Amino acid sequence: MRFEHKSTVNAPRAVVWAFLLDVPRVAHCVPGVETIESIGDDRFRGVLKVAVGPVRLTLTGEVAIASRDEAAGIAVLRATAADKGAGGAVSAEMRMVVTDGMAPDTSELQIVTEAQVMGRIGEFGQPIIKRKADQTMNEFAANLGRAISVP
Amino acid sequence: MTSTYDLHMPATAREAIDLLARHGDDAHVMAGGTSLVLMMQQGLIRPAHVVSLHKVSELRGIRSTADGSLEIGALATHREIERSPLVRAHSAMLAEAFARIATVRIREQATLGGNLAHADPAQDPPPALIAVGALVLIQGPGPAREIPLEDLLVDIFTTSLEPGELIVGVRIPPLAAGTRAVYLKFLPRTEDDYATVSVAAAAVVAGDGTVRQLRVALGAVGATPIRARAAEAALLGLKADEKAIKAAAERAAEATDPIADGRGSAGYKRSMARVFTERALRAVLA
Amino acid sequence: MSRHLLKFSVNGVAREVEVPAERLLIDLLREDLALTGTKEGCSVGVCGACSVLVDGVLLSACLLPAFRVDGTEIRTVEGLASKEGRLTPLQQAFIDHGGFQCGICTPGQLMAATALLGEDPHPTDETIKHFMMGNLCRCTGYQGIIRSIHAAADEGAARA
Numbered sequence: 001m002r003f004e005h006k007s008t009v010n011a012p013r014a015v016v017w018a019f020l021l022d023v024p025r026v027a028h029c030v031p032g033v034e035t036i037e038s039i040g041d042d043r044f045r046g047v048l049k050v051a052v053g054p055v056r057l058t059l060t061g062e063v064a065i066a067s068r069d070e071a072a073g074i075a076v077l078r079a080t081a082a083d084k085g086a087g088g089a090v091s092a093e094m095r096m097v098v099t100d101g102m103a104p105d106t107s108e109l110q111i112v113t114e115a116q117v118m119g120r121i122g123e124f125g126q127p128i129i130k131r132k133a134d135q136t137m138n139e140f141a142a143n144l145g146r147a148i149s150v151p
Numbered sequence: 152m153t154s155t156y157d158l159h160m161p162a163t164a165r166e167a168i169d170l171l172a173r174h175g176d177d178a179h180v181m182a183g184g185t186s187l188v189l190m191m192q193q194g195l196i197r198p199a200h201v202v203s204l205h206k207v208s209e210l211r212g213i214r215s216t217a218d219g220s221l222e223i224g225a226l227a228t229h230r231e232i233e234r235s236p237l238v239r240a241h242s243a244m245l246a247e248a249f250a251r252i253a254t255v256r257i258r259e260q261a262t263l264g265g266n267l268a269h270a271d272p273a274q275d276p277p278p279a280l281i282a283v284g285a286l287v288l289i290q291g292p293g294p295a296r297e298i299p300l301e302d303l304l305v306d307i308f309t310t311s312l313e314p315g316e317l318i319v320g321v322r323i324p325p326l327a328a329g330t331r332a333v334y335l336k337f338l339p340r341t342e343d344d345y346a347t348v349s350v351a352a353a354a355v356v357a358g359d360g361t362v363r364q365l366r367v368a369l370g371a372v373g374a375t376p377i378r379a380r381a382a383e384a385a386l387l388g389l390k391a392d393e394k395a396i397k398a399a400a401e402r403a404a405e406a407t408d409p410i411a412d413g414r415g416s417a418g419y420k421r422s423m424a425r426v427f428t429e430r431a432l433r434a435v436l437a
Numbered sequence: 438m439s440r441h442l443l444k445f446s447v448n449g450v451a452r453e454v455e456v457p458a459e460r461l462l463i464d465l466l467r468e469d470l471a472l473t474g475t476k477e478g479c480s481v482g483v484c485g486a487c488s489v490l491v492d493g494v495l496l497s498a499c500l501l502p503a504f505r506v507d508g509t510e511i512r513t514v515e516g517l518a519s520k521e522g523r524l525t526p527l528q529q530a531f532i533d534h535g536g537f538q539c540g541i542c543t544p545g546q547l548m549a550a551t552a553l554l555g556e557d558p559h560p561t562d563e564t565i566k567h568f569m570m571g572n573l574c575r576c577t578g579y580q581g582i583i584r585s586i587h588a589a590a591d592e593g594a595a596r597a
Contacts, residue, residue: 053270053309053310055196083194085195131307131374156439158504188461189481255495255571256549260501343571
């Protein structure tokens with residue numbers, strides 16, 4: 001699954017860049033994130049709750065900053081998470097690119113996410129996860145833009 | 152793998168509703184059980200209480216009512232619907248759509264009410280029923296109500312049922328004389344697979360070729376079945392020629408929101424939605 | 438959590454078994470009653486290996502909660518032949534007409550075909566294919582299965 005989002009953020013590039021590397025703040029823009037805590041070395045552990053109709057998944061996993069290139073404004077986050085009960089896992093790589101915006105003190109933010117669903121959850125849960133991922137990523141992009149923007 | 156649960160076996164719909172009210176979100180209704188058993192086996196649903204309806208005999212049966220409606224009980228199995236002379240007399244399309252769901256074993260166990268409550272957008276019954284104007288009969292803690300099927304299915308695996316509400320049946324009003332209906336599904340893999348796309352259409356065409364009534368519904372290409380209202384509007388009141396049919400099918404495809412999976416990419420499914428809508432429209436209008 | 442005492446019959450023999458609510462019929466048959474003729478293949482109701490008759494209705498034992506068989510009569514592949522070991526015409530036809538190769542799907546094929554012939558004693562090729570479509574044979578011995586069903590139907594007609 002590939003998701004692409006582009007938005008204009010009302011904040012200068014340096015502010016956006018600092019925000020993107022603050023993983024707990026970024027994570028809290030993902031709807032359903034319950035907890036997120038640092039475990040050192042640019043790695044974080046968290047819990048994401050997903051509800052679709054009667055289906056309730058609790059995805060427990062890790063997020064890591066895989067790479068950062070401040071000059072180019074590119075940061076890559078990698079996340080893996082699994083639901084114990086459903087015996088399935090999700091992995092995602094999120095590539096975030098921030099550039100100067102057209103207007104002063106604005107930035108262009110591009111987020112490209114590649115996600116995979118693995119394990120038994122894939123058989124029956126795949127349509128659920130795919131639909132939900134699409135909704136979640138849309139909300140995440142909107143939340144992120146709002147959270148970063150300088151009022 | 153299924154987590155354990157407390158089983159309740161009410162004898163009446165009222166008892167079932169009371170049990171659901173008492174246990175709230177911890178309870179899940181089981182009708183035929185084909186989907187629920189799988190979802191519990193796979194750990195996607197882990198209810199503390201299961202309210203099985205298999206002893207609620209008032210939810211069984213298929214009958215014609217005085218006003219010419221067809222009423223199908225929530226616990227009627229797909230196989231009973233497929234083989235019912237009453238259903239065939241009301242709409243042969245419906246009987247044939249049910250005869251082609253999955254395999255005979257699934258059709259013997261799965262029920263109409265369970266299918267609708269499951270709200271899986273890839274299932275066959277919803278588009279077929281929407282095309283013939285089916286209404287869902289609902290009972291719950293509040294007053295009984297009757298809603299169009301398209302208003303029940305609000306998102307993937309999500310219905311508009313209130314807590315404690317139960318689908319007790321479906322009512323299909325009498326169809327206008329001369330109604331032609333068709334259900335097409337695209338099965339590029341195996342005959343018992345979920346459809347890649349499905350299209351149901353029902354129409355009444357006047358003697359001079361004018362489209363008087365038309366309902367078109369698509370399955371498997373969105374978070375819910377999709378009533379193709381723009382496609383209907385594009386043809387109503389007109390004489391449907393090939394050009395008008397192609398334009399209407401284009402409207403139907405625009406209303407879809409498919410996800411890519413083993414059955415094809417989103418773009419491919421949208422194209423197939425157009426192709427199968429064209430074929431369905433030709434079948435009921437030409 | 439809850440446990441339930443089920444009373445039913447399997448192949449004409451009365452049984453009483455207490456099971457947890459979530460027990461499935463396939464496990465009731467194979468584990469609790471040691472009736473291992475019924476096979477578990479896909480476990481998701483697709484392959485047909487676990488086909489059994491419950492009050493004459495063809496079902497997947499892997500999808501049916503055991504509590505639902507309370508008060509019913511179950512028939513499995515072990516219950517087709519007579520107590521003396523006389524095969525049904527269908528079983529004999531499977532042997533005579535190449536109705537099986539490796540045999541893993543055969544109990545399910547036999548139960549499904551028994552249900553089919555009960556509904557339609559003289560099915561056409563089309564009827565057989567439509568009805569038996571959900572009983573997969575990974576040896577792909579479908580022609581032999583269709584031949585066997587026709588032969589059993591003819592045998593039934595000859596005896597009638």
